[in-house]
Amino acid sequence: MLLIECPWCGQRDQTEFSAHGEAHIARPTETATLNDEQWGNYVFFRSNSKGLHYERWTHDFGCRRWFNAVRDTVSDQFLVTYKPGEPAPDAKQLTQQLSDATSGTAKVSGV
């Protein structure tokens, strides 16, 4: 059973949540001047990263609020969850945290 920390109402079972793709994708401001390639990049192309992945989630069966999470796509481990509007946690620091955890020197928080 995978537990996810909802930043609004606490730790709950994964079956209460659903994922909604990559987070922190800003809509282009100059939409009138975009060409097809630029639109295509915004609409369809995602980082598809192996390892740390910033993504959007909703707590469907709980408070029904959106939040962001950083998840390791290899181990499915949630490194941190945070409210929308809050700055994205630093990837370098999280990677360090993750390698410390896997080498057994520190414990990953918020999991």
Place this chain on the structure above:
Amino acid sequence: MSAQIYSVFTTEAIHAEPLDYGAVSLSTMPHCIKVIIRGEHDNAAFIAAVQEATGLSAPTRANSVSSNDTSELIWLGPSELLYRLHNETLLAGDTVQRLQNALQGVHSAVVDVSDYYTTLKLAGPDARRVLRKGTPLNVDVALADGSDCAQTRFGHAAILLTQADGQAEDGFILQVRWTYAEYLWTFLAEAMQEYRT
């Protein structure tokens, strides 16, 4: 015996007699007024207006309830409260009006959802065990205190769990969308069979 067990799984059973198996019982609660109040909880004017109109202190902690003998104010989210009022003579529309008047000029929304939900009561010493059979929620942690509430899942149904009379021992109130009420009732009725005495 089989016919008797089968009868508790029918739609009619929801409106019929409560199921009382001694250590655990299931019944429908009388209709009550339910109003969703939307507004940012960190807006002092919003909280003050809600408290004035309901006579209850607004729950500031996530997943908590503040209540008195006839009403409850339930935390549903950082900008959402549920007001439940048990009063057979008041009209839901009047309650909405009273809240809207109090919230005049405050960024908010008030919606009557009285008929959208059905409330069931699961009570008795084995109620907690029955509840654990359908929900992934850690019931003992999430509902440790009488003023705790939780929105979670029971089978496929989204439910709001509160505690009867604000007492952790007395039983649980399960609020569910009425379209899921039959599903929830039959799931609970089946789950209760093993605790039948």
